[in-house]
Amino acid sequence: MRRLPVRLRRAGLPYLLLLPALLLELLVHLVPMVIGVAMSFKELTHLFLGNWGAAPWKALGNYRISVDVHAPVGAALLHSFWVTCVFSVLAVGLCWLLGTAAAVFLQEDFRGRGLLRAVFLTPYALPVYAAVITWAFMFQRDNGLVNHVLHDQLHLTDGRPFWLLGDNSFYALLAVAVWKTWPFAFLVVMAALQNIPKDLYEAAALDGAGRLRQLRRITLPALRPVNQVLVLVLFLWTFNDFNTPYVLFGKAAPKAADLLSVHIYQASFATWNFGTGSAMSVLLLLFLLVVTAGYLLATSRGRKHADG
């Protein structure tokens, strides 16, 4: 190293610094992904788990099973896909709405602002399983808070509905996911609001613009670039979320709340059919890549357009 010419040493240094990270990236990301794709072309059942090289080649068979919507496996996957899409769109929308509203209301200083900020960040800080287990308790049919309030105290429901079984499970999952994720939107929007110059609001007020007009004309336009990233990140998180449904419902989620991550997990480990599970994972990844690329293209074109 010492004997190398200075220029070469300089040129090599960044790679040397990256080396540990590159090796680990290779180990935990690239190799598993290559193997994951290879697995998806094989008939990989429990018989071949210990020696997966010997599993029979299946070509596109796993993919054909996954996308054949007239057969049970494909139909269930398609259903889970739609549930995940609707769920993600609703969750992202609600998280964004709550986060933005809270950040805008906390933009000006008032007594208790700092305390509220800490309170609002609490769901984000709590370990997922501890928080979601508490929600699972609240959604219990006989001894949960939700039915106590809705039925015993407000008399809004006939009898005590199930929240963790059947169609209601979708709403239960949505409530928990929004509760857990909205503080992130709050955090990001709050930080972005600090970069808007105060004089803009003062000038607008002098021109007679009220709060709503200031929100529409100053705050929201200034948030646009941040929102574009925020919405994408929130979407990817909710779309890929495994922890929330798994802790809320256990190994097999009810049909109405069967998110893709849990569905693929269940399809792989309940039947030990890793080939099909891998094919589903690859399809999920392709879908996310297409959505992300399309979204980034659309938003960057919009930005160029806006810049003139």
Added chain:
Amino acid sequence: MADLTARTPPPTARRRSPTAGARSAAARRRSPNAPPRSFLWARRIFLTALTGFVLLPVYVMLSSSLKPLSDVSGAFHWLPSELTVRPYLDIWRTVPLVRYFTNSLIVAGSATVCSVVIAVFAAYAVSRYRFRGKRLFTVTVLSTQMFPGILFLLPLFLIYVNIGNATGLALYGSRGGLILTYLTFSLPFSIWMLAGYFASVPRELDEAAYVDGCGALGALFRIVVPAALPGIVAVAVYAFMTAWGEVLFASVMTNDTTRTLSIGLQGYSTQNDVYWNQVMAASLVVSVPVVAGFLLLQRYLVAGLTAGAVK
């Protein structure tokens, strides 16, 4: 929990003099942009409702953890019929909570240390040097964050089982194997967030160090790391938090002796009974360390998260 949040000093709280009310009233009259009454009411109502929504589970956690079993088995009541700390004593005996705690601590701690140390070097290279393949590297690191965990779970599981069969090395079910899988998510965001923090340390400082005879590593450890230390600590806390709450890999890659808290807490439900008061007490106990760390460091975390999300 609620208690803990209350005791944390609000970061933006101002000391109020007795005349503060009068002064702010006067200021409000002068300011052209004083909030109208309707805005104040909308804010009050919205913030109260949101606080209720946010703190509801925290209240349930705290109050249920102080109830006797008969209280949590019957219909829900807002207040305990009698206050008891028994659940806090029983949680350690019903399941081997100490062992789960130790496992979680070792796994989350090691994953944090590994990813932060490796990310410090990588982030320094990314923030200070131009080199071929830099864009490819940053794009790869960033995009792996969007990949679903399930994508890595299946192949890693298979790799571990096969390595175990071939060499007798027990990666599957071991803490080491779990730590390695946790790097799939903690390494990319550590690199990403640290690169943001390092970029905010002025380059002139490095150059001054070079003039004083430091090499690149000298500049990194004497100048950049100390200057970005709050950021590094925040990244570490965030990495630890994420690993502490992880469920997917832990549910597959652990066995009886290496089980972490995220899976171990399920042990409070038996065939016939769920000891909800103990579940809530244990949830509270495992939450306190990370919530305290988070609230103490939230300001640095906010800076890093937004730097990563916005740029």
